Amino acid sequence: MARKPSERRHGKERVEDLNLSPIMSILVILIPMLLYAFSFFEVKVQAVTAPRMGPSNAKPKEEDEKKPLNLTVLVTSKGFVVKQQAELTTEPEKPIFKRSFNGGTEEYDFPALYSRLMAKKKQYPDESTINIGAEMDIPWHIIARTIDAARVQLVEDSYEDLKAYSEAKVKSNSKGEAVDLFPAVVFVVAE
Amino acid sequence: MATNEEGPQLEAGNALPGQFEHPLDYKKRNRKGARSDSIEGALNINSLMDIMTILLVFLLINITSDPLSITQDDYLTLAKSTADYNPEDSVPITITKRNIIVDHKQIVKVDCASGGQVCQEGDYTKEGNFYSVDKSFKEDGSESSFLIEPLEKKLSALVKQQKEEAKELNREFKAVATIISDRDIPFRLIAEVVHTAGMAGLSDLRFAVVKTGGR
Numbered sequence: 001m002a003r004k005p006s007e008r009r010h011g012k013e014r015v016e017d018l019n020l021s022p023i024m025s026i027l028v029i030l031i032p033m034l035l036y037a038f039s040f041f042e043v044k045v046q047a048v049t050a051p052r053m054g055p056s057n058a059k060p061k062e063e064d065e066k067k068p069l070n071l072t073v074l075v076t077s078k079g080f081v082v083k084q085q086a087e088l089t090t091e092p093e094k095p096i097f098k099r100s101f102n103g104g105t106e107e108y109d110f111p112a113l114y115s116r117l118m119a120k121k122k123q124y125p126d127e128s129t130i131n132i133g134a135e136m137d138i139p140w141h142i143i144a145r146t147i148d149a150a151r152v153q154l155v156e157d158s159y160e161d162l163k164a165y166s167e168a169k170v171k172s173n174s175k176g177e178a179v180d181l182f183p184a185v186v187f188v189v190a191e
Numbered sequence: 192m193a194t195n196e197e198g199p200q201l202e203a204g205n206a207l208p209g210q211f212e213h214p215l216d217y218k219k220r221n222r223k224g225a226r227s228d229s230i231e232g233a234l235n236i237n238s239l240m241d242i243m244t245i246l247l248v249f250l251l252i253n254i255t256s257d258p259l260s261i262t263q264d265d266y267l268t269l270a271k272s273t274a275d276y277n278p279e280d281s282v283p284i285t286i287t288k289r290n291i292i293v294d295h296k297q298i299v300k301v302d303c304a305s306g307g308q309v310c311q312e313g314d315y316t317k318e319g320n321f322y323s324v325d326k327s328f329k330e331d332g333s334e335s336s337f338l339i340e341p342l343e344k345k346l347s348a349l350v351k352q353q354k355e356e357a358k359e360l361n362r363e364f365k366a367v368a369t370i371i372s373d374r375d376i377p378f379r380l381i382a383e384v385v386h387t388a389g390m391a392g393l394s395d396l397r398f399a400v401v402k403t404g405g406r
Contacts, residue, residue, distance in 0.1 A: 027243040034250035045397035050389040136379035141270035166405040
C-alpha cells in the first residue's frame with residue numbers, strides 16, 4: 001500500500017504567522033509618548049482652609065465654652081514667630097530664629113518649631129487648628145515645610161538636629177494611622 | 192566594460208519575464224528552495240509584543256488614574272512634602288513662574304523680578320526672584336488688592352458650569368480647588384490666588400506637593 005505523501009512537505013498545513021509589524025510600529029510610537037506624559041514622582045496634596053483677611057480669629061465652637069488657643073505660626077525672613085490667644089499666654093513666646101546646622105548656611109529651625117508645637121499639643125490636647133501665615137516674600141516651599149511640621153506627630157516629642165528631625169518617622173496609633181498634631185491648617189494673611 | 196551580446200548576465204533563478212530559463216538554473220533554484228525553506232524565518236517578536244502590551248496597559252492605567260497630570264519643568268517645580276493625601280477631582284489652578292493657568296488656559300501673566308530687573312530666560316532657575324501679578328489685573332487696579340479679576344471671572348464660570356453638570360448627573364458638587372504652585376512662588380501671590388478662589392466659591396483648598404521621605 002502506498003504511503004500517504006507528507007502533508008508538511010507539501011505545505012498544506014502551513015499557517016502564515018500574524019504580521020505584527022504594524023502593531024509594533026504603533027506601540028513603538030505610543031510607549032515613548034506615554035512615558036513622556038507619565039509622572040515619575042508621586043503627587044500628594046496638603047489640605048488647607050481658605051484664609052481670612054485681617055487678624056486671625058478661630059471660630060469658637062458653640063458647645064465649647066473654653067477659649068480657643070488660636071495658635072498661629074508666622075514665617076518671617078528671620079525665622080518663626082509663634083503666637084496664641086493673649087488670655088492663655090502666661091509669658092511672651094520667644095521667636096524661633098534661623099540657625100546653622102552642622103556649620104552650614106542658616107536654615108529655618110524646623111526641629112525647634114516642631115518641638116514647640118508638640119509642647120503646645122501636650123498642653124492643649126483637644127486643639128486641632130493652627131493658623132499659618134507668612135511675610136509676603138516667603139516662598140511656598142518654606143510654607144509647605146512649615147505645614148509638614150504642624151500636621152502630624154513624630155516618634156519623639158522634641159528634636160534638636162535637622163537630620164534627626166528630617167528622618168524621623170511619624171507616630172502611629174494602634175490602627176497604624178498617623179497621630180495628628182494640628183491637622184486643620186488655616187492660612188492667615190495679616191494686613 | 193565587457194557586455195554580453197545576449198543581454199545582461201543573469202544568475203541562476205533570476206530570469207527576466209518572457210525569457211527562457213536554462214534547465215540547469217531551474218534545477219539549482221529548486222534545490223536551493225527546498226533547502227532554504229526550513230532555515231529562513233522572520234524575527235520572533237512575540238515576547239517583545241508581550242512586554243510592550245504590559246507596559247502600555249501599565250502606563251495607560253497610571254495616566255488615566257492621575258487626576259492632576261503635572262509635568263515639571265524650569266517654570267513649575269513642586270514643593271516637597273511628607274503629606275500623604277491623594278489628589279481628588281477638583282478645579283486645578285496652576286501657578287507657574289510665568290502664568291496662572293486654569294483649565295489648560297493661561298489666565299494671567301506672572302511677572303518675574305530678579306534684582307529689580309525683569310527676568311531674562313536664564314533667570315528663572317535662580318533663587319531669590321520675586322513673582323507677582325500686575326496691579327492692572329487686580330480689583331480696581333490696586334496694588335494692595337488680593338482679588339485677581341480675570342482669575343475670579345474664569346473660576347466663577349467654571350464653578351457655575353461644574354455645579355450645573357453635577358446637578359444634571361445628580362451628584363454633589365464639591366467646591367474644592369487644587370493649587371499646583373511652583374515652589375518659589377511667594378506667599379503674597381499664593382494668598383491672592385487663594386483669596387480669589389474663595390471669592391469664586393472654592394473655599395476648600397488642596398496644595399499639590401511631591402511626596403518625599405524626609406521632611
